[in-house]
Amino acid sequence: MSKANVDYKSLFKIRTITCFVGLSRADFDAKQGVETKLQNAIRVGKQVEAVLMEQGYDVQTVRVATNPFPDWISKSDPTNDLERIDAVLQQHELDFCALGSALQPSDLPICVKIVEHSPRFSCSASLNATDVVMAKAIAESIMQISKSQVEHCLHGLGNFRFCATTSKAHIPFFPAARAATSTSERVCFAIGLENGALACRLLQQCSSLDNIKSFKSEYASALLPVQMLCEETASKLSVDYLGMDTSLNPSLDENGSVARAMESLDQVREFGGPGSLAAAACITQAIQSLPGIKLTGYCGLMLPLCEDTRLAELSNAGTLTISKLLSISHVCGVGVDTVPVPGDCCENDLVALLLDVAAVASRWNKSLSCRVFPVPGKKAGDKTTFDFAHMVNATILPIEIKMLRIVYCLSLLVLSHGLTLSESRGRLSQALSSPSGKLTLSPELVIPEPADMTAILLQSNAIQTISAKVRTAKANAVFLQGSVMALKTFCNEQESAQGGFPGPLPVIYCSKYDDNTQDVADAGADGLLVSLKQSISSSDVSSILHEDSTFLETIKTARDCGLQIIPEVTIDHDFAASWSEEDFTKLLDELTEFIGEEPVAVVVSINPASDDEQETVAQAALPLVSKELRKRVALLGSIKVSGGEGRLGAETARFKEAGYAGAFLRSDCVPGFRLNPDLDTVGRFWAACINDLKSTRSKSFSFRSKNNMEKSLGTQWANLQNSVIESGALGDPNEQVSMMDASNGDFQGF
Numbered sequence: 001m002s003k004a005n006v007d008y009k010s011l012f013k014i015r016t017i018t019c020f021v022g023l024s025r026a027d028f029d030a031k032q033g034v035e036t037k038l039q040n041a042i043r044v045g046k047q048v049e050a051v052l053m054e055q056g057y058d059v060q061t062v063r064v065a066t067n068p069f070p071d072w073i074s075k076s077d078p079t080n081d082l083e084r085i086d087a088v089l090q091q092h093e094l095d096f097c098a099l100g101s102a103l104q105p106s107d108l109p110i111c112v113k114i115v116e117h118s119p120r121f122s123c124s125a126s127l128n129a130t131d132v133v134m135a136k137a138i139a140e141s142i143m144q145i146s147k148s149q150v151e152h153c154l155h156g157l158g159n160f161r162f163c164a165t166t167s168k169a170h171i172p173f174f175p176a177a178r179a180a181t182s183t184s185e186r187v188c189f190a191i192g193l194e195n196g197a198l199a200c201r202l203l204q205q206c207s208s209l210d211n212i213k214s215f216k217s218e219y220a221s222a223l224l225p226v227q228m229l230c231e232e233t234a235s236k237l238s239v240d241y242l243g244m245d246t247s248l249n250p251s252l253d254e255n256g257s258v259a260r261a262m263e264s265l266d267q268v269r270e271f272g273g274p275g276s277l278a279a280a281a282c283i284t285q286a287i288q289s290l291p292g293i294k295l296t297g298y299c300g301l302m303l304p305l306c307e308d309t310r311l312a313e314l315s316n317a318g319t320l321t322i323s324k325l326l327s328i329s330h331v332c333g334v335g336v337d338t339v340p341v342p343g344d345c346c347e348n349d350l351v352a353l354l355l356d357v358a359a360v361a362s363r364w365n366k367s368l369s370c371r372v373f374p375v376p377g378k379k380a381g382d383k384t385t386f387d388f389a390h391m392v393n394a395t396i397l398p399i400e401i402k403m404l405r406i407v408y409c410l411s412l413l414v415l416s417h418g419l420t421l422s423e424s425r426g427r428l429s430q431a432l433s434s435p436s437g438k439l440t441l442s443p444e445l446v447i448p449e450p451a452d453m454t455a456i457l458l459q460s461n462a463i464q465t466i467s468a469k470v471r472t473a474k475a476n477a478v479f480l481q482g483s484v485m486a487l488k489t490f491c492n493e494q495e496s497a498q499g500g501f502p503g504p505l506p507v508i509y510c511s512k513y514d515d516n517t518q519d520v521a522d523a524g525a526d527g528l529l530v531s532l533k534q535s536i537s538s539s540d541v542s543s544i545l546h547e548d549s550t551f552l553e554t555i556k557t558a559r560d561c562g563l564q565i566i567p568e569v570t571i572d573h574d575f576a577a578s579w580s581e582e583d584f585t586k587l588l589d590e591l592t593e594f595i596g597e598e599p600v601a602v603v604v605s606i607n608p609a610s611d612d613e614q615e616t617v618a619q620a621a622l623p624l625v626s627k628e629l630r631k632r633v634a635l636l637g638s639i640k641v642s643g644g645e646g647r648l649g650a651e652t653a654r655f656k657e658a659g660y661a662g663a664f665l666r667s668d669c670v671p672g673f674r675l676n677p678d679l680d681t682v683g684r685f686w687a688a689c690i691n692d693l694k695s696t697r698s699k700s701f702s703f704r705s706k707n708n709m710e711k712s713l714g715t716q717w718a719n720l721q722n723s724v725i726e727s728g729a730l731g732d733p734n735e736q737v738s739m740m741d742a743s744n745g746d747f748q749g750f
Helices: 025-029 033-054 078-091 105-117 132-146 151-161 196-206 209-237 258-262 276-287 309-317 322-328 347-364 401-413 421-432 453-472 484-495 517-523 541-547 549-560 581-595 613-619 627-632 647-657 679-693 708-726
Strands: 013-021 062-066 097-102 121-126 162-165 188-194 240-245 335-342 369-375 440-446 478-481 507-510 527-531 564-571 601-606 634-639 662-665
Touching (some): 013 033, 025 033, 033 078, 033 209, 078 097, 078 105, 078 121, 097 105, 105 121, 105 132, 132 151, 132 162, 132 347, 151 369, 162 347, 188 209, 196 209, 322 347, 347 369, 440 453, 440 634, 453 484, 453 679, 484 507, 527 549, 527 601, 541 549, 549 564, 549 581, 564 581, 581 601, 581 627, 627 634, 647 679
Parallel strands (some): 013 062, 097 121, 121 162, 188 240, 335 369, 478 507, 507 527, 601 634
Antiparallel strands (some): 013 188, 162 369
């Protein structure tokens, strides 16, 4: 069938136009502050709706989602805040508003209040794979909501508007939808679809996984006109169009089942049986790579049991289980969604299920949710009796704890370093911040590109060796520049230290802008160093950020891949002395707006005043960091002075006195590195250097020791420095050079 003859508009609907708005406590303190923000968001949603409907698209809902409610709600008296929001929703006849996610166990009681307060409210709870305490709090809330006697929550239906989630910001679907934490006043929106009939038509046409390319191209053709309308409208309204969640999402209409659509493929005789996993993986890959479509959200297969007629049939036949739904989540989807479970299910079993979903999400660095309905008075095998227009009745499934344990263990067996944003943020924050006041030390490792296969094999061993050296020297983190293959080798060696001491170091990849950020994330990096191309020479930081389109695009793609953004800003030498706390605060606020959340760390470099960088960087005035700024973010000073003669010790001391949390020790610190980047030499240098700079036995970084180990360490450094000097890499080797007396144990510091 040719594309010209297909009426795509009749085969799918716009399930939601979700507008995202950032709230703060100040909005509730100000008269009409929160009302104005919500009204602006609703206005945008209604205008987008009008444009799409005018062009013949069926728009089902306009919705609003806020940033996580702990950012703005009054914990002592949340009711007044909820009433103000609900009043705006009623005034504008808006039936759906997600208030973001609970971030810690103490937030969960407010989730129950949100769900019970109004049928218009939804919320979620963020969960990491190993957070048992949070999982228990979520399970308790699920059970409490299921027993609620509030009218719109009866029969367990309150949990339709609550879920556990590992999702990122800007998913348009509820209840996981949330805006990013941001001080931005700008409204943004995303599109979610209901497209089971379209999925059925396209998968019937391609009939086999061999022809999935035709599905991909036809699907993109169906969505491109919607995207063009959204982009044009966003431009006219001066708002941001974030993209479309291209997930296949079922409807209760005839031919609206996604599970039945998959069964139209030759390889899938019955959903859940052989071929289902392969089909799910193949379709998901296609819908996550649609040409020309801007993506946001889950972008997978949605398989909600009580919203898909075929899944309900399979549950009634006894062939569908929770473990089957969870296993398919490894390669697609949304997680475990709208699944009815026994009303008296054990909370510990719920905890296990929640952790299993989170484990799968962590393993594959993807957004998943878990939304289950304990149905009061019902047991496994009974059928639900919901009287709810948005759901179909199905058989209540048991939580098969033995099978779930197998799924969980399989996830752990292949668990690499893929972390959720919150987990990677926690790792980096712990490593780069310094509550004790000691300066954190993080070296930069530059891994040269190998010339041939033999060099690749040799380099792999060298990378593993240098990885172990910097870890045992107790560096705080590592900034790595090189190929993705080198990054993966380094991260694999670090992860081999799990459970040991010192444990694995967080790894920050130094972006070259042309990298595939998904590959970087898959290799195991926790964060991405992204440098502003233009240096700062005035207080007008905003214009510099807006002009650097590469910087902004890299940030977005990195965030989508689950990488923490560590921006690097360069301040001009002449401007550094006048840089104030107000300038720092403004910079941090601007970066927070662009990234979508406050960066876990910021690298600060001082531009040299002349070409003689080694001389001028050390002499440049350092912008001072206040205690308040230090509490907000880890500011790392970029250090490039060459090691030896106590220069590194003096420079790190300068940054510490100026209030910085840590030092980013660039590869320039290694004498002669640019001429001879030998990894063994570099590894020995950093091991000796970090040990010396972290030493508590000498504040001046120059001492005499009779200890054999330290004598050996000093001798190694002396030999290294001597060989570099004799090579002429540092200038005339005949010039007088102060060296240590190794026979007496002198240790000349770094």
